[in-house]
Amino acid sequence: MYKGIGGSSGYGIGKIVIIKNDMPVYEIKSPENKENEIKRFLQAVDKFIEKTTKMAEHMRKTAGEKNAEIIEGHIIMLSDPFMQDEIKDKINSGMCAEEAVDKVCEQFIEMFTMTDDELTVQRAADIKDIRLRLLKILTGDRDIDISEVPKGSIIVAKDLTPSMTAGIVKENVEGIITQAGGFTSHSAILARALEIPGVFSVDDITDNARDGMEAVIDGKEGCVILNPSKEEITEYTAKKEKYLKDKEELNKYRNKATKTADSIEIELFGNIGKPEDAKNVKDNDGEGIGLFRTEFLFMENTQIPSEEEQFEAYKKTAVMMDGKEVIIRTLDVGGDKNIPYLGMEKEDNPFLGFRAVRYCLDRKEMYKIQLRALIRASVFGKIKIMIPLVTCVNELREVKVLVEDIKADLDRENIPYDKNISVGVMIETPAASEIADLLAKEADFFSIGTNDLTQYTMAVDRGNSKVAYLYSVYNPAVIRSIKRIISAAANENIIAGMCGEAAADPLLTPLLISFGLKEFSVNASSILRTRAQIAKWTKAEADKVADEVMKCATQEEVYEILKRYQR
Amino acid sequence: MVSKTVVIKNEQGLHMRPAGVLAKEAAKYKSNISLVFNGKKINAKSVMNIIAGCMKCGSQIEVECDGADEQEACESIAVLIESGLGE
Numbered sequence: 210m211y212k213g214i215g216g217s218s219g220y221g222i223g224k225i226v227i228i229k230n231d232m233p234v235y236e237i238k239s240p241e242n243k244e245n246e247i248k249r250f251l252q253a254v255d256k257f258i259e260k261t262t263k264m265a266e267h268m269r270k271t272a273g274e275k276n277a278e279i280i281e282g283h284i285i286m287l288s289d290p291f292m293q294d295e296i297k298d299k300i301n302s303g304m305c306a307e308e309a310v311d312k313v314c315e316q317f318i319e320m321f322t323m324t325d326d327e328l329t330v331q332r333a334a335d336i337k338d339i340r341l342r343l344l345k346i347l348t349g350d351r352d353i354d355i356s357e358v359p360k361g362s363i364i365v366a367k368d369l370t371p372s373m374t375a376g377i378v379k380e381n382v383e384g385i386i387t388q389a390g391g392f393t394s395h396s397a398i399l400a401r402a403l404e405i406p407g408v409f410s411v412d413d414i415t416d417n418a419r420d421g422m423e424a425v426i427d428g429k430e431g432c433v434i435l436n437p438s439k440e441e442i443t444e445y446t447a448k449k450e451k452y453l454k455d456k457e458e459l460n461k462y463r464n465k466a467t468k469t470a471d472s473i474e475i476e477l478f479g480n481i482g483k484p485e486d487a488k489n490v491k492d493n494d495g496e497g498i499g500l501f502r503t504e505f506l507f508m509e510n511t512q513i514p515s516e517e518e519q520f521e522a523y524k525k526t527a528v529m530m531d532g533k534e535v536i537i538r539t540l541d542v543g544g545d546k547n548i549p550y551l552g553m554e555k556e557d558n559p560f561l562g563f564r565a566v567r568y569c570l571d572r573k574e575m576y577k578i579q580l581r582a583l584i585r586a587s588v589f590g591k592i593k594i595m596i597p598l599v600t601c602v603n604e605l606r607e608v609k610v611l612v613e614d615i616k617a618d619l620d621r622e623n624i625p626y627d628k629n630i631s632v633g634v635m636i637e638t639p640a641a642s643e644i645a646d647l648l649a650k651e652a653d654f655f656s657i658g659t660n661d662l663t664q665y666t667m668a669v670d671r672g673n674s675k676v677a678y679l680y681s682v683y684n685p686a687v688i689r690s691i692k693r694i695i696s697a698a699a700n701e702n703i704i705a706g707m708c709g710e711a712a713a714d715p716l717l718t719p720l721l722i723s724f725g726l727k728e729f730s731v732n733a734s735s736i737l738r739t740r741a742q743i744a745k746w747t748k749a750e751a752d753k754v755a756d757e758v759m760k761c762a763t764q765e766e767v768y769e770i771l772k773r774y775q776r
Numbered sequence: 777m778v779s780k781t782v783v784i785k786n787e788q789g790l791h792m793r794p795a796g797v798l799a800k801e802a803a804k805y806k807s808n809i810s811l812v813f814n815g816k817k818i819n820a821k822s823v824m825n826i827i828a829g830c831m832k833c834g835s836q837i838e839v840e841c842d843g844a845d846e847q848e849a850c851e852s853i854a855v856l857i858e859s860g861l862g863e
C-alpha cells in the first residue's frame with residue numbers, strides 16, 4: 210500500500226493510465242532568417258491562445274468558473290508584451306524560437322520560485338505549463354489530452370498541469386494519483402471540483418505503477434493499492450458503493466429545512482475559522498454560522514489587528530451569510546492557543562489560567578477594539594457576540610457594560626449598528642453549567658462547547674494518554690451537564706446551541722433532540738449528514754433513548770445504548 | 777514625471793486576475809509606468825513582473841508615470857488600484 214495525501218474523497222477501482230509529460234526535445238540552432246523565426250514564434254502564440262480559449266470554455270462547463278479562470282490566466286501571462294519582447298530579443302540575438310521560449314520561461318520560473326510567496330510560487334507551475342505547451346506547438350509534438358483515456362482509468366502522473374486536466378471526462382476517470390502536489394495543488398482542487406477521488410504526494414508512484422495495472426484508490430484516507438487482491442477489490446467495491454449511496458442520500462437533504470421526523474424545527478449552522486470558510490458552509494447548505502473563531506485574525510498578524518482590519522473580516526462574513534445568523538466568539542487566547550506578541554507569561558496550568566474572557570477583561574482597551582469592530586459590522590447582517598470560558602455572572606455583566614459603552618460611543622459618532630445585537634455565553638466550564646439558570650437570566654443565548662466542557666467536567670488533560678480514556682462526552686457527568694444547560698436555557702426562553710464536536714456525533718442526535726437543543730453547529734462537511742440524522746427521529750422516540758441513557762451509570766453503558774439505537 | 781501613493785485593496789494581493797486588469801490598463805498609455813514597492817521598480821505593463829512583485833493586501837506602493845500622457849496615466853492607474861481592480 211502507498212500512502213499520500215487524501216485530497217479528494219471517494220473510492221476508485223480501475224486500471225492505471227500513466228500520463229507522461231516530458232519536455233519535447235528540440236534542436237538548438239541559429240535561425241537562418243530571424244524575422245521568419247519571430248513570425249514562427251508569434252504564430253505559435255496565436256495557436257496557443259486559440260487552443261487555450263477552447264479549453265477554458267470546456268472547463269467552464271465541466272469544472273466551474275474558478276478552474277476556467279486558471280486556464281485563462283495562461284493567456285494573460287503569455288500575452289505579456291514584456292515577456293514577448295524578451296523572447297524576440299533572444300531570437301534576434303541568434304536563438305531559435307524554442308530555445309528563446311525555454312530560456313525566458315526558465316527565467317520567470319526562477320523569479321517566481323524565489324519569491325517564497327505561496328501564491329506566486331504556484332504561478333511558477335503555470336509558466337511551466339505554458340512553456341511545455343508552447344514548445345509542443347513549436348516542435349509539432351502532440352498535446353497531452355486526458356480526455357481520451359478509456360472508462361475505468363486511474364490516472365497517474367508526476368503532476369497534472371491545468372491544461373492537461375482541461376479536457377478530463379469525469380465519467381471515465383476512477384481516480385487521480387500524483388507524485389507531487391498537496392491538498393491545495395491544482396490537481397487536488399480540480400479533483401474535488403469534479404468529485405473524482407484523488408491521492409496526492411505519493412512517493413515514486415510513477416516508477417512503481419505500470420500502464421494497465423489494476424489499482425484501488427481511497428481518496429479520503431490517502432491510500433493507493435497496486436495489484437489489489439480479490440479480497441481487497443471486494444472490500445473497496447463495497448466501500449465505494451456505500452460511499453456513493455450515502456452521497457446520493459445526503460444530497461436529498463440539500464435545500465431542505467432541518468427538522469425532526471415529527472417536524473420540530475432545528476437550526477443547523479457551521480463552524481468557521483476565517484471569513485472565507487463561510488462560503489464552504491453555504492456550499493454545504495448551512496443555515497448560519499454557529500461559531501466563528503476569531504483567533505486566526507490575531508495569529509496571522511504580528512501585532513493586535515486594528516479595528517478596521519477586524520471590522521472588514523466580520524463584515525465580510527456577515528455579508529457573505531446574507532442576513533443569516535453569524536455567532537462570533539471573541540478572542541479565546543491562552544490554554545493551548547498562544548499568540549506570541551501578546552506577551553502572555555508561561556503558566557503551570559494554562560487551561561486553568563489567564564485565558565479567554567479572563568484575559569480580555571484584563572486588557573479592556575484591546576478587547577474594546579474587537580467588540581467595537583463586531584458591533585460596527587452588525588449592521589451588515591445578523592451578528593451575535595459570544596463570550597468564551599465564562600465561569601461567573603460578573604464576567605457576562607462586565608462584557609455587557611463594555612458593549613453598552615461602545616454602543617453609546619457609536620451613537621455619538623453617528624455610526625450605524627444593530628441595536629438589538631445579542632450577547633451570549635459559551636458554556637464550557639462546570640461552573641457555567643452549575644449556574645446555567647443564573648446565566649440564562651442575563652445572557653441572550655447559550656452555546657455549549659463540548660470539547661472544553663468534557664475536559665473540565667472530567668478534570669482530564671486529553672493530551673495525557675494515561676488519562677485520555679476519561680475524555681469522553683458519553684460520561685454520565687457530561688451528559689447530565691448538557692441536559693441541565695439546555696433546560697436552563699429553555700426555562701428562560703433563550704436558545705441553546707452546541708458548537709462542539711458532539712453536535713455532529715450521530716450517536717448523540719436523539720439525546721440532543723430529547724434535551725431540546727435548538728441549534729446544532731458543526732463542521733461544513735458534516736452539515737448534510739447531521740440534517741439527515743435529525744430527520745430520522747421523532748421527539749417521542751428520542752425521549753425513549755434519553756430515558757434509558759439517563760439511567761446509565763458509566764460511559765460504557767451510555768455508549769452501548771446509543772450504539773444500539775443508532776440509526 | 778509624476779507619482780502617487782496607493783494601497784493595495786485586493787485580499788489576495790495582485791495575483792493573476794487583478795494583475796492582468798492592471799497591465800491591460802497600463803498598456804493604454806504611452807508613458808512608462810512603474811510601481812515602486814519595497815525599493816523595487818516594477819513595470820506596470822508586464823503582468824509577469826507584477827505577479828513576481830508579490831504586492832500583498834495593504835501594501836503601500838508608488839505609481840510612477842513618465843511620458844507624454846503621464847498625468848492622465850497616473851490618475852487612472854491610481855484610481856483603478858484603489859478601486860480593487862475589478863474584484
